[in-house]
Amino acid sequence: MSENSFQKDSLGWQIQQIQQQISEWWELQIAKVDPDLPEIDLPSWWDIFTILMIAKIVAWLIFAGLLSWLAIKIIRIINPYFYHIRNSINLTTKTRENLETDLSITGWLNQSQKFQKLGNYGEAFRCLYMAMLQGLNDREIILHQSSRTDGEYLKLIQNLSQSQPYQKLFIIHQQLLFADLEISASMFQECQQAYQQIKDEEK
Known part of the structure; x- marks a missing residue:
């Protein structure tokens, strides 16, 4: 292959040909509008380097736009999960703060039965869970602290002689909050047994 044919196949030669065609097209368009107009050359900045720089800038702008669009889509997808977790944590804190109200163990159990009759086993379980916490507080086994997590309770009940039923209720409560567990009638009966x-x- 000769040096001349190699140059004609190169990218630079092809871009030069495109520039020449654009220049000729431009001159033709001007001539069609008014043949008496003076010839207008393409701007001096119209060279390979400038074209490549413009192409890079356009490519980066397109890439940034796609990245922004993708980030917005991801945020919209995951936002409901963060919202659910945040609300669940707030709900637990508020529910535990109810221990400071005059709801007794009997009061929590009555509430649990009401929700059970309505078929709302999730709320029925939460009331059962609160009755358990109230019992631990009333018997001064684990005093109430609204900031205490289920994990901390699980560590504290390890010393109890019969810790299994406590563990069951704490673990199910964790799953209810963070794993979107749906409590069925049969599962609620197991919790009642615990x-x-x-x-x-x-006794």
Whole structure:
């Protein structure tokens, strides 16, 4: 292959040909409008380097636009999950703060039965869970602290002789908050049995 043919196949030669064609097209368009107009040359900045710089800038702008669009889509997808977790944590804190109200263990159990009759087993379980916390507080086994997490409770109940029913309720409560667990009627009955074991131990 000769040097001349190699140059004609190069990218620079092809870009030069495109520039020449654009220049000829421009001259033709001007001539069609008014043949008497003086010839207008393309601007002096119209060279390979400038074209490449403009192409890079356009490519980066397109890339940034796509990246922004993708980030917005991802935020819209994951935002409901963060919203749910934040609300669940706030709900737990507010629910535990209810321990400072005059709801007794009996009051929580009555609330649990009302929700059970309505078929709302999630709320029925939460009331059962609160009755357990109220019992731990009333018997001064673990005093109430609104900032205390289920994980901290699980560590504190390790020393109890019968910690299994407590563990069951704490673990299910964690799953209810962070794993979107749906409590069925049969699962709620298992939780009631675990709570009953706790009550039997108190006697």
